[in-house]
């Protein structure tokens with residue numbers, strides 16, 4: 001064992017005292033084997049993370065270099081072209097910046113380093129404010145937005161408002177990015193389900209192919225249709241799931257290609273008669 005051979009089981013033989021020692025050694029062997037396997041899995045995971053990060057960060061850098069060279073070579077020979085090139089460079093740099101921020105935030109989430117400030121919150125007030133903000137974002141793009149509160153009575157949820165806002169901002173951003181471009185409609189619904197409230201965000205966008213659905217909340221996952229259509233790093237939903245689970249809630253998706261997608265979040269609620277304030 002001390003030379004690293006953890007494969008062969010320790011056979012019990014001899015006096016009872018020796019057997020006891022062998023039994024303990026066998027437990028130790030199994031534990032060591034388990035922790036070694038875990039370590040290998042973590043290493044493998046880290047390697048995958050590093051290779052996908054380098055790939056995803058390289059894409060905007062390659063394109064920035066291309067446009068800078070275009071400017072240096074004089075390919076962009078009119079002030080309009082030069083401006084266009086510079087605008088693209090600035091956009092790609094912004095994209096890189098967001099990717100790095102998301103990445104740092106995601107790894108902090110994974111290491112449990114994000115401090116949550118949970119406060120009792122009225123879900124109706126919380127959502128109506130967010131929906132009003134989103135109305136502006138959607139208005140610019142010609143996307144209609146409906147908001148409906150179906151709660152039968154008022155209640156409280158205990159959330160970190162800034163983090164939950166981050167989750168919903170990504171869902172709104174996705175509804176905007178993966179729209180069809182005609183008669184786009186987003187509906188936000190708040191409803192009861194036993195001891196939970198459910199927030200549904202339904203769009204009439206391009207939808208998600210069924211084979212992609214199981215991977216949607218994995219970090220860096222982007223469906224093929226999204227890669228060509230919109231910018232992003234594929235971290236938004238991984239971050240969303242982690243935050244929702246840190247609230248002991250759940251998040252799921254239903255989608256139909258070319259028809260639309262609905263994301264739902266369930267959070268535990270408390271009755272309103274027990275007035276809560278932080």
Ligand SMILES: Nc1ncnc2c1ncn2[C@@H]1O[C@H](COP(=O)(O)OP(=O)(O)OP(=O)(O)O)[C@@H](O)[C@H]1O
Pocket residue numbers: 102170174175178203205206207208216221222223224225226227231232233234235236237238261
């Ligand atoms: N409302 C939606 N309609 C269609 N496809 C969606 C929708 N929301 C998410 N997707 C698919 O799920 C993938 C993962 O979404 P996610 O929010 O994690 O990443 P992203 O939007 O591509 O990038 P990021 O959020 O990091 O900017 C998207 O790339 C897209 O393929």
Ligand SMILES: [Mg+2]
Pocket residue numbers: 170173174232236237
């Ligand atoms: Mg997103």
